[in-house]
Amino acid sequence: MEKTEQLHEKSTLHDDHLEIFSLLWIRNEVNKNEKNQNNEHKLRAIINYLKIFEHIDECQQYIQTMSKEDRSVLIVNDQFSRELIPTIHNLCQISSIYIYCSNENKNKQWSKQFPKIRAITNQFDEILTRIEVDQKIRMKIEEPLSIKPLNVDDEINLPTKKLDESCIYFQTLIDILLRIRSNGEDINELFYLCKKEYKGNRNHLALLREFQQNYSSNAAVQWYIHRPFLQKILNKAFQLENIDILYLFRSFIRDIYHQLRYNQYQSPVRLYKGQLMSKKQLNYLKKFTGKLISVNSFLLTSTDRETVINDLEETTPSNNMQKVLFDIDADPGEDISIRFANINLDYDQDDNKNILFMVGSIFRLVSISYDKDKRCIIKIKLCNENKPDLQQLFENMRKEYGYGETNLLALGYFECQQFLFVSFFQSPCF
16 A cells, blocks of 8 residues: 555646635634634535635635636635625636624625625534535536537538547547556555545545445445545546546446446436536537537436426526526437436435436437526437447447457557647537
8 A cells, every 4th residue: 555655646636626616715814723723624524625815815816816617615704805705706716605704784785786695694603504505505506517519510610520539539538447457456546646635634534534444346326426525526537637537536437337337227217407507608509409419527417306496596606607407318228338327325315316327428419498587408318329420439439449458558548649639629628
């Protein structure tokens, strides 16, 4: 294990943090007194990455450097709230705001014009409770969903063949990861990645020790859903197509794949997924109505439309964001290549309403419309690899990288090709 840890330390993991969500706290005292330290530990149990500021300009500068795919929850003390909030409220990187103040009534009137303010209170325990409850919904709705078109028409300037190749790269990456031979250290490598990320986080490190001691391949879905520290890192890695991180997750991804395969859903089902998407993304997606799209992450859906809509209505989008309801028609038919399963695994009664799709699932974009409540409704239909327009793409992909079990040489060749291709063609994705 010592050797694995040393190897991990040399890897190229250069991001500040590996999750999409972060916590920003601007307060007038940054000293490490016992009360502050205790509150910081409680906050990190909800969202791991916590950054504390003493001055408004530092906080503003930090937010401006954030990626548009990252999301932050802001805690602001009373004396900074009126100056800071108007300057950052409409940024898509700001998900929610909580005001910690001595006088609630003084702040309630002016704050009404800023709907992202979720709580104003002089009780920090109340802020902790609200953040914890809200974060469960934020993870379902606000984490960016990576979608790529698989084919296009003449509107796009790039040749169709080239664009298809660029968008099939992610499918190729997942296919290779699923077939890489285990080296016996797979889970330990993942453990040391998480250990570094969650240094000082007592709650997450306890879960991590449990993971190292008790993880088994037939419980991968349980760990993904009910111990979401793995889900959080993996979702950002999918979003960024971070090959370094995804390689360390290779056994975990493969275990989920086999668990979904073993518990494969057998009958047609109507499913729903709530999501915040940028209006720019939606306008781009409209060009591919009737075409094939790939969802480049695990896709957690529900049979309960009402619950999904209720969660969606709990969110407050920025001006450039739109509430979206995915209406999904999923029929496995006779195709054994499609992987999606009910995740009812005796942890939670609500699980029998939840269906998990394998990363890289392919759908046909049927329509995009708006309902009477101004929600965007995106109807998609599950497709399979045996469709004529997909067969050739996947066959060519497997001919190039081989069939059956593979090794790191295939992944290295893939990464080199991806770099060379992106140098010449900009792959459309979101």
